[in-house]
Amino acid sequence: MRQWLPAVVAVLAAVASAASPVVPGYRLAFPRDHGSHPDFRTEWWYATGWLRTAQGTPVGFQITFFRSRQAIADANPSAFAPRQILIAHAALSDPARGRLWKDQRIARAGFGLAQAQEGDAQVWVDGWRLGRERGAWRIEAPAGEFALALTLAPTQSPMLNGESGYSRKGPTAAAASYYYSLPHLIVAGDIVRDGRREAVTGEAWLDHEWSSEYLEPGAAGWDWIGLNLDDGAALMAFRIRDRRGGVRWAGGTLRTADGATRHFAPGEISFNPQRRWRSPRTAIDYPVEWSVRAGDIAFTLTPLMDDQESDTRATTGAIYWEGAVRAGKGGREIGRGYLELTGYGEALMLR
Numbered sequence: 001m002r003q004w005l006p007a008v009v010a011v012l013a014a015v016a017s018a019a020s021p022v023v024p025g026y027r028l029a030f031p032r033d034h035g036s037h038p039d040f041r042t043e044w045w046y047a048t049g050w051l052r053t054a055q056g057t058p059v060g061f062q063i064t065f066f067r068s069r070q071a072i073a074d075a076n077p078s079a080f081a082p083r084q085i086l087i088a089h090a091a092l093s094d095p096a097r098g099r100l101w102k103d104q105r106i107a108r109a110g111f112g113l114a115q116a117q118e119g120d121a122q123v124w125v126d127g128w129r130l131g132r133e134r135g136a137w138r139i140e141a142p143a144g145e146f147a148l149a150l151t152l153a154p155t156q157s158p159m160l161n162g163e164s165g166y167s168r169k170g171p172t173a174a175a176a177s178y179y180y181s182l183p184h185l186i187v188a189g190d191i192v193r194d195g196r197r198e199a200v201t202g203e204a205w206l207d208h209e210w211s212s213e214y215l216e217p218g219a220a221g222w223d224w225i226g227l228n229l230d231d232g233a234a235l236m237a238f239r240i241r242d243r244r245g246g247v248r249w250a251g252g253t254l255r256t257a258d259g260a261t262r263h264f265a266p267g268e269i270s271f272n273p274q275r276r277w278r279s280p281r282t283a284i285d286y287p288v289e290w291s292v293r294a295g296d297i298a299f300t301l302t303p304l305m306d307d308q309e310s311d312t313r314a315t316t317g318a319i320y321w322e323g324a325v326r327a328g329k330g331g332r333e334i335g336r337g338y339l340e341l342t343g344y345g346e347a348l349m350l351r
Contacts, residue, residue, distance in 0.1 A: 019039065019040055019041040019069060019212035020037075020039040020040050020212055021174060021212055021213075022040070022166065022174070022176040022177055022178055022210075022212060022213070023166070023173075024163055024166045024173075026164075026165065026166065026178060027164070028158070028160060028164070028165040028178065028180060030158060031119070031120040031121070031132065032119060032120070033178070033180070033208070034120050034121040034132060034208065035116075035117055035118045035119045035120045035121055035122070036067060036116035036117055036118050036123070037118075037178075037210045038067070038069060038084060038116070038118065039069070040069065040210045040211060040212050041068070041069050041211065041212040041213075042066070042067070042068055042069070042210065042211050042212070042214055043066070043067040043068075043116070043208075043209070043210035043211075044064055044065065044066045044067070044207075044208070044209055044210075045064070045065045045121065045123055045130055045206070045207075045208050046062070046063075046064045046065075046206065046207040046208070046209070047061075047062065047063050047064075047130065047137070047139060047152060047185075047204055047205070047206045047207075048060070048061065048062040048204060048205050048206075048226065048322075048324075048337070048338035049061055049062075049152075049185070049187055049202050049203055049204025049205060049338075050202050050203060050204075050304075050324055050336045050337075051187060051191065051200040051201070051202035052200060052201055052202055053198050053199075053200055054198065054199055057096050058095065058304060058324075059092055059093065059094055059096075059191065059200065060091075060092065060093030060304050060308075060323060060324025060338070061090075061091070061093070061148060061150070061191070061204075062089070062090065062091050062093075062322055062338060063088070063089065063090040063091075063128075063130065063139055063141055063148060064088065064089045065086065065087070065088050065116070065123040065124075065125070065128075065130050066085075066086070066087040066088070066089075066316065067084055067085070067086055067087075067109075067116045067123070068084070068085040068086075068087070069083070069084055070083055070084065070085060083108075083109065084108070084109035084110075084116065085107075085108055085109070086106070086107055086109055086114040086115070086116060086123070086124075086125045087104070087105065087106045087125070087315045087316055088104065088105040088106075088125045088128045088141070089102070089103075089104045089310060089312055089315070089316075090102065090103055090104075090128070090141045090143055090148060091103075091308075091310060091322070092146055092148075092191060092193065093304050093305055093308050093323055093324045094193065094305075095304055095305040097193070098305070098307075100305075100307055100308050100309070100310075100323075101143070101145060101146040101193060102143075102310055103141075103143035103144050103145070103146070104312050104314060104315045105125040105126055105128055105315070106125070106314070106315040107125050107126065113125075113126060114126065120132055121137070121208075127140065127142050128140065128141045128142070128143075129141075135153075135154065136151050136152060136153045137151070137152040137153075137154075137182075137185070137206060138150075138151055138152075139151075139152065139189075145193075145194075146191065146192055146193050147191065147192035147197075148189070148191055149189045149190050149191075150187055150188070150189035150190075150191075150200075150204075151187070151188055151189055152182075152185040152186070152187055152204050152206060153185060153186045153187075153188075154182055154185055155184045155185065155186060156182070156183060156184055156234075156255075156259075158180040158181070158182055159180060159181045159182070159183060159234060159253060159255050159261065160179075160180050160253075160261075161179040161180060161181060161236060161251075161253045161263075162176075162179060162251065162253075162263065163263070165178050165179060165180055166178065167179040167209075167251065168249065168251060169211070169214055169215065169216075169219075169240055169249055170215070170216040170219065170240060170248060170249045171216070171248070171249065172216060174213045175213050175214070175215065175216045175219075175249075176211065176213070177209045177210060177211035177214055178209065178210050178211070179207070179208070179209040180207075180208055181205065181206065181207050181208075181226060181234070181236055181253070182205070182206040182207075183205050183226070183228055183234030183255070184203060184205075184228050184232070184234060185203065185204040185205065185206060186201075186203065186204075187200070187201060187202040187203060187204045188200075188201050203228050203336070204228075205226040205227075205228060205234075205337060205338065207226065207236075215240070215348065216248070218242055218243060218248070219240050219241070219242060219243075219248050219343075219348075220241050220242060220243045220245075220343040220348065221240075221241055221320075221341070221342035221343015221344065221348040222238050222239065222240050222241065222340070222342055222343070222348075223238065223239050223241070223271050223287075223290075223339070223340070223341055224236075224237070224238040224339070224340040225237050225238070225292065225301065225325070225337055225338070225339050225340075226337045226338055227327050227335045227336065227337035228335055228336060228337055229327070229334055229335035230333070230334055230335050231257050231334075232256075232257030233254065233255060233256045233257050233335075234254070234255045235252065235253070235254050235294060235297070235335075235337075236252055236253045237250075237251070237252030237253075237264065237269050237271075237292065237294045238250065238251060238252065238269075239269055239270075239271050241343060247266070249266055250264075250266040250267075250268075250269035250270075251263070251264055251265070251266060251269060252264040252268070252269050252294050254294060254295070254297070262295065264294050264295055268293075268294065268295045269293070269294055270292065270293045271290055271292055272290060272291045272292070273287030273289070273290055274287070274289040274290055274291055274300070275287070275288060275289035276288065277306040277307070279307070279309050281309070281311070282309065282311065282319055282345060284309070284319060284321075284345040285344065286309070286321045286341050286344055287341070288303045288306055288321070288323075288339075289301060289302050289303070290339075298329070299327045299328060299329045299334060299335075300327070300328045300329070301325045301326070301327055301328075301339060302325060302326050302328065303323050303324065303325050303326075303339070304323060304324035304325065304326070305323070305324075308321055308322060308323025308324070309321050310322055318342065318348055319345050319346075320340065320341060320342040320343075320344075320348075321339075321340070321341040321344070322338065322339070322340045322341070323339060324336070324337075325337060325338065325339045
């Protein structure tokens with residue numbers, strides 16, 4: 001058995017070195033960088049938002065398309081070699097029914113069944129799609145028990161996170177991503193639940209991020225928020241946790257209503273849990289209410305509903321909490337967005 005070890009180590013090293021690194025100084029350009037970056041190991045397009053039905057009922061939505069480069073297949077000339085894997089997750093947070101509608105898809109890229117195109121955003125897995133059409137983003141997700149058909153119209157230019165889109169994720173410079181956000185997207189379309197189609201409107205947030213070394217060894221997961229604030233500002237903040245629950249890194253971006261942008265250093269971000277919820281399915285304990293500080297901005301987060309846990313072990317191998325939240329200050333609501341909590345069961349592994 002031991003005679004195979006050097007070969008295995010060599011293969012793993014080749015896979016690690018094959019992916020392109022994230023380095024400072026890269027200039028994001030659009031529409032080019034809305035598209036795929038297949039030389040990087042991991043990439044995702046992530047849209048979340050608050051919808052309203054015609055009756056005024058709130059519904060949260062999230063849909064994420066992941067691309068994962070499988071460099072170990074590079075030397076295989078077969079068209080069936082899984083060089084790129086495409087994964088999609090979608091969910092509706094439905095407090096009126098007390099239910100999180102959720103589904104997932106996975107496929108290797110190719111054969112017209114799944115792809116992430118370069119040059120502009122066009123990503124699909126089977127009949128699930130996210131892409132840009134005439135300047136707006138279009139989502140189609142005909143899931144098993146529900147469906148999304150939404151158009152997200154931008155109201156602002158992309159918000160570059162970190163140093164002009166170079167976003168650090170740890171103490172070492174290699175632990176980083178290229179990362180931008182599109183806040184305050186105007187949403188229109190329809191959703192299907194229980195076979196019934198309903199028109200919806202609302203506001204959304206879209207993130208696009210790509211990396212080859214997102215989490216350093218020793219990192220367990222992250223807490224992340226993207227908030228559309230009522231005064232027209234937008235706030236993204238995150239912290240990376242270590243395996244003991246401590247903070248390994250943190251960061252964030254605030255864009256004010258007049259377009260001024262401020263980036264936060266790790267010491268300027270804090271997430272403090274206020275209330276926890278225990279999943280009846282996985283027994284994972286999640287902090288679902290928070291007090292958060294970003295620089296001199298302080299607020300609380302409360303969930304639209306407690307049970308917004310997604311079990312995606314069939315595709316990404318992860319269980320995480322991802323849900324609609326309200327931001328409040330002094331007893332009044334100041335914004336809405338999404339909170340993502342990963343690595344609370346087992347440490348997150350990005351494949």
